[in-house]
Amino acid sequence: MQPVTADTLHLxxxxxxxxxxxxxxxxxxxxxxxxxxxxxxxxxWQSLSKRRxxxxxxxxxxxxxxxxxxxxxxxxxxxxxxxxxxxxxxxxPHGINHxxxxxxxxxxxxxxxxxxxxxxxIVATVSLCSTIVLDVTGxxxxxxxxxxxxxxxxxxxxxxxxxxxxxxxxxxxxAEVTEDxxxxxxxxxxxxxxxxxxxxVKNGDRNRRGTRISLTYRDVNKVSALSSxxxxxxx
Ligand SMILES: O=C(O)CCC(=O)C(=O)O
Ligand SMILES: [Fe+2]
Numbered sequence: 001m002q003p004v005t006a007d008t009l010h011l012x013x014x015x016x017x018x019x020x021x022x023x024x025x026x027x028x029x030x031x032x033x034x035x036x037x038x039x040x041x042x043x044x045w046q047s048l049s050k051r052r053x054x055x056x057x058x059x060x061x062x063x064x065x066x067x068x069x070x071x072x073x074x075x076x077x078x079x080x081x082x083x084x085x086x087x088x089x090x091x092x093p094h095g096i097n098h099x100x101x102x103x104x105x106x107x108x109x110x111x112x113x114x115x116x117x118x119x120x121x122i123v124a125t126v127s128l129c130s131t132i133v134l135d136v137t138g139x140x141x142x143x144x145x146x147x148x149x150x151x152x153x154x155x156x157x158x159x160x161x162x163x164x165x166x167x168x169x170x171x172x173x174x175a176e177v178t179e180d181x182x183x184x185x186x187x188x189x190x191x192x193x194x195x196x197x198x199x200x201v202k203n204g205d206r207n208r209r210g211t212r213i214s215l216t217y218r219d220v221n222k223v224s225a226l227s228s229x230x231x232x233x234x235x
Contacts, residue, residue: 001026003082003085004024004027004085004086005086005087006085006086006088009022009086009087009088012193014152014189014190014193015189016150016189017136017152017166017170017189018138018164018165018166018170019164019165020163020164020165020166021136021152021160021162021163021166021190022086022088022159022160022161023154023158023161023190023193023194024158024159024161025155025157025158025193025194025195025196026157026158026195027079027082027126027157027158027159028078028079028126028157028159029157032078032079032157033129033156033157035074036074036075036079036128036215037128037129037213039074039075040054040101041054045103050108050109050110050176051102051104051105051108051109051110052102052103053100053101053102053103054100054101055098055099055100055101056071056072056075056098056099056100057069057070057071057098060098060118060220061224063222064117064118064220064221064222065222065223065224066097066098066220066222066223066224067223067224068097068223071096071097071098071099075099075215076096079217080095080096080217083096083124083159083217084096088122088124088161088163089120089122089124089219092122092219093221093223094219094220094223096124096217096218096219097219097223098119098217098219098220099215099216100214100215100218101214102213102214102216103211103212103213104174104209104211104212104213104214105211106178106179106208106209106211107176107178107209108174108176109173109174109176109177110173110174111173112135112171112172113171113172113173114139114167114168114170114171114172115218117221118220118221118222119218119219119220119221120218120219120220120221121164121167121168122161122162122163122167122218123161123163123217123218124159124160124161124216124217124218125154125159125160125161125162125214125215125217126157126159126214126215126217127154127155127156127157127158127160127212127213127214128156128157128212128213128214128215129211129212130209130210130211130212131153131154131155131156131180131207132153132154132174132180132207132212133151133152133153133154133174133175133180133183133188134151134152134154134160134172134173134174135149135150135151135152135172135173135174135175136149136150136151136152136166136170136172137150137170137171137172138169138170139169139170139171150189151187151188151189152188152189152190153180153183153190153191153194153200153207154212154214155194155195156212158195177209178208178209179206179207179209180206180209181205181206182205183200183206183207184205185197
């Protein structure tokens with residue numbers, strides 16, 4: 001596959017959710033995926049009730065400030081450069097300076113939530129190891145109206161970009177199931193962009209989950225003055 005650039009990103013735009021979500025299958029290779037997975041430190045996991053988490057370089061302070069430190073090379077190279085080539089972080093204050101690593105066993109997930117104002121409103125999610133469905137729901141509801149819902153399939157090695165009103169006006173979550181069902185062209189908003197939709201068809205429209213790891217790359221808006229002097233604008 002040709003590398004995706006700012007000029008070709010529009011081809012990967014998901015039509016249906018609110019502006020703007022992009023899905024790029026095969027964003028990294030199997031070798032690159034293995035290298036990341038093998039480098040994740042085994043002793044830095046925080047166990048949460050429904051998943052495990054690592055925060056790099058460090059957790060934000062209580063007022064959402066990042067004490068900046070470089071991300072490890074195995075997280076940035078080649079992924080961060082490839083995301084930078086898409087142009088979506090061009091207007092961001094620092095460029096990608098933060099990454100959450102989430103791991104979900106089958107049956108685990110994350111409650112619907114929004115990522116909030118601590119970050120520049122773009123998140124770049126790289127999925128590893130297993131396919132999972134992200135449920136996106138509209139935030140603004142009227143009493144007589146059911147919230148809008150969209151299902152986004154995330155295959156291993158794919159990139160999902162969430163920006164614009166998709167970042168600000170929706171919630172996202174992952175259901176706590178061992179299998180995602182009814183995955184079809186009419187139920188999955190990024191169906192035509194999937195790398196291997198045939199696999200789901202052959203599997204009876206189902207995805208039996210394995211352990212899935214996600215890398216969510218962001219730009220934390222507030223960086224402590226001292227650390228930004230030392231590290232400058234990192235891209
Ligand atoms: O694992 C994912 O794809 C979602 C993670 C997430 O929503 C978050 O870290 O805020
Ligand atoms: Fe999130």
